[in-house]
Amino acid sequence: MNHHVCNLIFFTLIILLSSKTKAQQNYSGNSILGCNNNDEKGPSPAFLYTCNGLNKSCMAFVIFKSKPSYNSISTISNFLSLNPKELARINSVNLFAVFPPGKEVIVPVNCSCLTNDYYQAETKYILGPNSTYLTVANDTFQGLSTCDSLMRVNRYGELDLHQGMELHVPLRCACPTYHQKTNGIKYLLTYSVNWGDNISYIATRFNVAVGNLLDANGFSTQTEMLYPFTTVLIPLQSEPVSSTTIVVNDPPTMTPSTGRSFKKCKSKKKVLIIAIATSVLVLCVILFLLFLFLFLLRKRSGSFFNRGNRVKNKIGISSEEIRGKIAIIEHISKVYSFEEITEATENFSSKNRINGSLFRGEFGNGKEVLAVKRMRGDASKEVNLLKKINHFNLIKLQGYCENNDCHYLVYEYMENGSLREWLSKNSSIEHQSLAKRIQIALDIANGLQYLHNFTEPCYVHKDINSGNILLNKDLRAKIAKLALAEESKIMITSDCPKSYVVGSVSYLAPEYLYAGVVSTKMDVYAFGVVLLELITGKDSITLQDGREVMLYEIIENIVDNDNEEEKVSLFIDPCLIGSCRKACALQLVKLSLACLIQEPEKRPNVEEVVSSLLKIQANDMQQRISPTINKSLSLER
Known part of the structure; x- marks a missing residue:
């Protein structure tokens, strides 16, 4: 009996210790940038850090970047409900110090488990004009809070927020686990990720071992992507020192580990204004000379000078002018x-x-x-x-x-709801039809082609995702939510990227996410993600080996290899198995990956996407009709 009791105690201790050695908090990834997560199945990193430390409360630290209105010891301490003397001490400044814009300020907080699920430090915030839970979390508090946690702790509905309301704001913090304590870790610092940060750079900056940083955040490798406005935990053996902080201005130059190369964003508007003025002046001179040349040529030849798509029709109006006149006609609402x-x-x-x-x-x-x-x-x-x-x-x-x-x-009214909702169902006959999904893809591409080329001015949608594609009763797709659309002639934002980057992050093109570049190619990138969702039936972010990964990362390694058709079939939506032609599915996969190429200039434009889809649709139709024709011919014989 005693022997069994001893064994029971021993195994209980093993289980308890193993739970304590869960050293990491899982990195939120881009799930933190939305506002529709839930934690019904257990604590989620999209809310706050899990309460899995050795202690229920502790001293912790967060990094806050100085900005107008919150740029001194007094204003930051009031904003984050801090002791100003302690804030001044940890940053090695006096009580009257004023920080330059973008200066990383070390903020000491009392971190505790107010619930059994999450750690948090508390502060309050009075809402300004046009505030939402998402802007408060990502912009005002720089990702140190989250939209989902704000919605949970405040009684106001998302549409009921207005200027002057007081919000309770839970800040992201955590206490060291048993395993971290035994390894000499005394504090955890919540670091708000900057543009272009990567794991190796952060570890070097704060003089921590890369392995400890990986464990603290549940990373599997040091090449994992970090997203701006998210946070990582930095394990420290002593209090952080002000010498590790920097002033964050323009996005850091992309390192080779990111696998991307982008044009640098100019930090001074003055340079941009001079460049534009010079370009306009040169353009005016060129146009004047061109006009003079055309005038002399017309006078000499007595005929119109035809150029490309500006050929005059019989009534003397060019096709480009007709397009412009049609585009500006407003239908009556x-x-x-x-x-x-x-x-x-x-x-x-x-x-x-x-x-x-x-x-x-x-x-x-x-x-x-x-x-x-x-x-x-x-x-x-x-x-x-x-x-x-x-x-x-x-x-x-x-x-x-x-x-x-x-x-x-x-x-x-769209009877079948969003594409995302439709893909999550699997009971109808339409779900088993690849032809229906090709038509949906073609509908989306046609809608984008109209926005990019046939409106006046032409537009970039900027928020294409499967939640913004709606389906009518006949399963024809229509693009919705054009609130974020910008004129496509704006090829790059007028200033460096701001903290109000908009759109669903898993669909955002890297040149926009990291450098603020806006062009029609960012819609093509998002379309590539949606096309993969149509083929696989999976979300744009999916789980693999217990961690969140981009859907395209799973699939891009299987094309251009041996037996690629067979390998692609492993990822096809199970609803399509039996009716899906592997060659056709592979063509769709290759088209989606072409849209997802990192360099925007190498992606197809939307006209090329439409052309490719029409060919795929024709091939699919031919493959479906051929067996029927052959069967009919054999019966006739």
């Missing part, structure tokens, strides 16, 4: 009254909620079903754009309403 909106949605009842702030509405005594999107802030940009566009594969704005600083946009 109905202005609804607020009473019509509330009646149609039954006062925004929960049974009519599609998701988030989108509701189903029955207008005209139920004769017409439409979707109503409730928005705070200025919606004029999206309304003005939607009034100008008219394409089957772009969501149609039927009307709008404004009431008490809220805007209500009324769209056509």
Whole structure:
């Protein structure tokens, strides 16, 4: 009996110690940059750091970058609810010190497990104008808090935030685990990732072993990608010293380990203005000389000078001019009254909620079903754009309403919801049809081609993802959410990347994510991710060996190798097995990977994507029809 009791005690101790030796907190990856995560199956790094340390509370540190309004000992201590004397001491400055913009300030915090799940340090924040949970987490607090944790600890709904409200803000911190304590680790510092940071650089800066840094954050290798506005934990054997902090200005130059090369962003607007002015002057001179040349030539020959797509038709209007005139025609959108909106949605009842702030509405005594999107802030940009566009594969704005600083946009109703929702289902016959998925891809590409080439001005969508692709009752795809669209003539942002980088990060092209470059090629990149989702049925970020990885990282290594068709078939959506032609699926995979090439200039443009999809669609149709024709011929014989 005693022997069994001893064994039981021994194994219990082993289990307890093994749980303590879970040295790492898992890195959040880009999941922290969204606001739709849940932790129903256990603590999630998209919220805060897990309460798995040896102690329930401890002294910890975070890095906060000085910025206007929060650039001195007094303002930072008030902002983060700190002792100003302790803040001055750890940064080796006096109580009246003012920091330059971008200076990394070491902030000591009391970190504790207020719940059984997560560590946190607490502060409060008074909301400014146009604030959202996401901007407070990623912009105001530089990723030291998270959107999901803010929504959990505050009672306000996402659409109920307004200037002057007080939010409780949980900050990301953690205490060392048993394993870390035994290895001499006394403190954990929460470091907010800068543009272009990588694991080796951070380890060198803070003089910590790369292995300890990998363990502390659950990294498997030191080449894993780090995302701006996320945090990593730095294990320290003593208090951090101010000499390890730097002033963060422009994004750091990309290191070879990132595998990407981007154009450097100019930090001074003055240089950009001079360059633009010079270019305009040169262009004016060239145009004047060209005009003079054409005038003399026309006078001499007595005929029109034809150039490319500016050939005049019989009524003397060029095709480019026709395109421009068609593009600026605004279709008439109905202005609804607020009473019509509330009646149609039954006062925004929960049974009519599609998701988030989108509701189903029955207008005209139920004769017409439409979707109503409730928005705070200025919606004029999206309304003005939607009034100008008219394409089957772009969501149609039927009307709008404004009431008490809220805007209500009324769209056509899409019966099958988002592409992401549709892919998560697997019961219908349509799910088993590769032809349907090719058509969906072609619909998306056609919508992008219209935005890129046939609007005036032309636009970049900037937020293509499977959640923003909607499907009607016939499973035809339409692109939605054009609020982030920018004119495509803007080939690079006017200044260096800011903390308000927008869009779903797993779909963002690297040149935009790391250097702020905006062009039509970033939509092509996002389309490549969506195309992979269509083929595999998986999310853009998926789990492999217990860690989150980009979907394309799993697949890109299997093409151009032996038996690539067989290997691709392993990743095809199981719903398609049996009806999916491997050669056709491989063509789709190769097209998606071409769209995902790191260098934007090497990616196809959207016209080439449409052309490739049409060829794939024709090949697929031929393969489906051929067996039927052969069978008919054999029966005739």
